[in-house]
Amino acid sequence: MQAHHLPQVLAVERAANAHPWSEANLRDSLQAGYPGWVLIDGERIIGYAILMIAVGEAQVLNIVVSPERRREGLGRVLMECMIEAAKTAQCELMLLEVRRSNAAAIALYRAYGFAQIGLRRHYYRSDDGVGEDAFVLTLPLAQPG
Numbered sequence: 460m461q462a463h464h465l466p467q468v469l470a471v472e473r474a475a476n477a478h479p480w481s482e483a484n485l486r487d488s489l490q491a492g493y494p495g496w497v498l499i500d501g502e503r504i505i506g507y508a509i510l511m512i513a514v515g516e517a518q519v520l521n522i523v524v525s526p527e528r529r530r531e532g533l534g535r536v537l538m539e540c541m542i543e544a545a546k547t548a549q550c551e552l553m554l555l556e557v558r559r560s561n562a563a564a565i566a567l568y569r570a571y572g573f574a575q576i577g578l579r580r581h582y583y584r585s586d587d588g589v590g591e592d593a594f595v596l597t598l599p600l601a602q603p604g
């Protein structure tokens with residue numbers, strides 16, 4: 460993902476999330492050097508993902524597929540880009556937070572072996588103002604040798 464992709468990435472983000480990231484959030488992630496990927500069909504961006512790689516750990520910051528292009532395996536493509544990058548960076552662990560109600564994303568993560576290690580109460584913004592819980596999931600990455 461590069462800066463010139465941001466207007467389309469923002470459109471995908473807004474179509475997918477009731478509480479979307481702002482353009483500034485996305486721009487800050489790129490400026491911080493976090494790796495990002497876009498899926499492009501013709502000239503149109505139909506999905507994106509952003510990963511934060513810190514010392515030994517890779518945190519999935521976001522993964523989104525356009526609503527009309529779901530269940531085609533595109534989420535898997537993005538997951539595999541991130542897992543590969545985390546392994547290349549010799550991370551021992553991947554982690555992420557996901558809304559408790561987000562069954563599709565939880566199913567995707569579980570398919571890759573992510574398991575729940577924690578719960579953050581009222582972590583996400585929600586329409587009722589109370590805040591929705593986040594599950595914290597991790598995936599240990601095997602290191603060669």
Ligand SMILES: CC(C)(COP(=O)(O)OP(=O)(O)OC[C@H]1O[C@@H](n2cnc3c(N)ncnc32)[C@H](O)[C@@H]1OP(=O)(O)O)[C@@H](O)C(=O)NCCC(=O)NCCS
Binds near residue numbers: 475521524557563567
């Ligand atoms: C989560 C998301 C990225 C999945 O993208 P996708 O392209 O539809 O996923 P895939 O087609 O690659 O699905 C891979 C696997 O994930 C699981 N899965 C995906 N969507 C699912 C759903 N709605 N219900 C149940 N399982 C689902 C299945 O195991 C699926 O494999 P299968 O199709 O062979 O059964 C997509 O639903 C999305 O963009 N959601 C909104 C944004 C979001 O919530 N992101 C997560 C932030 S933490």
